[in-house]
Amino acid sequence: MTALQQVEPGSEYLQEKEEILTEKIAARKKELGGNLLILGHHYQQEAIFRFADLTGDSLKLARNAAQATDKKYIVFCGVHFMAESADILTAPEQVVILPDLRAGCPMADMASREEVEWAWEDLAGVTRDRVIPVTYVNSSALIKAFVGRKGGSVCTSSNAERVLTWALQEGEKVFFFPDEHLGRNSASALGIPDDEVVLWDRARPLGGNTPAQLQKARVILWNGYCTVHMQFQASHVAHWREKDPEVRIIVHPECRHEVVSQADLYGSTEAIIKAVSDSPPGSKWAVGTEVNLVNRLQRLYPDRGIHSLSPFQCLCSTMYRIKPGYLLWVLDNLAAGRIVNRISVPAEVAAEAKLSLDRMLRI
Secondary structure: OOOOOOOOOOHHHHOOOHHHHHHHHHHHHHHHHHHEEEEEEOOOOHHHHOOOOEEEOHHHHHHHHHHOOOOOEEEEEOOHHHHHHHHHHOOOOOEEEOOOOOOOOHHHHOOOHHHHHHHHHHHHOOOOOOEEEEEEOOOOHHHHHHHHHOOOEEEOOOOHHHHHHHHHHHOOEEEEEOEHHHHHHHHHHOOOOHHHEEEEOOOOHHHHOOHHHHHHOOEEEEOEOOOOHHHOOHHHHHHHHHHOOOOEEEEOOOOOHHHHOOOOEEOOHHHHHHHHHHOOOOOEEEEEOOHHHHHHHHHHOOOOEEEEOOOOOOOOOOHHHOOHHHHHHHHHHHHOOOOOOEOOOOHHHHHHHHHHHHHHHHO
């Protein structure tokens, strides 16, 4: 796949006051009308989130884009792999745009196609068991294509346990990437013993395992992680338990297992939102996920005590790259008949990646 180079907007976009940018974005959005769909991920800052026509997690938004067949331009305010998924699922004539091409995902970057292919070959050298690859949706189109080609499936944070169950019915082993923690938490929820779950360290021969360990393993986890959710610690859970026994702790399954196992609830961004919104007034929550979502829940439900689980600012810095100036810049270009920062997945990659997405939808 060809890497696109970020073009910087001019100073009129980067140095303008936010209130003026807000007025201009609203005007451009109205001007572009029915041709435009702006998608906003839950982790976006409010200055961007307010302009989203549809909001949600990554896969929900990609599917929203696919259903919006009357929209020519899809501006995805998220990160790179999300825009790729939208391009895979939308029609060829639809255009997917990412306002800042540097808005990537460190976790997705932890599993390159070359690394995964080398690991796959190494694993095949020590076991004759059928291995089913499963990739978290937070991965590149190239990884999704590899999984599709090898008979595996994508999963999300809400259906990982279900996809893992399917994969273990299809084969003797699962190779799960790129998020070690979602894989470990899902395997634990299914009752898979710890000694049948091993970690593949991509920097070491055989992932740092012996042939015997790999032969015994049912689930092999790639050693990737979310830099945001790794900031939540078991000590934060203990702090809230001591501070307020009435507080309920809910965390994302990208958190470490020792955090998830001590929480009251865990789930995807959508599940976290639903749990808090369905709770009665006066409920108290400590939430282990990205701070923009936590802050938004505080604003939406002021009659509930909602706090971040961590005392520190757990911000997705790459998501934060999508700023009002960049959004206005891509809209101004569209109004002038120019397309900038288009995300386009090659047809052969998209076809194989769609196989893995379609398997998940069937599961």
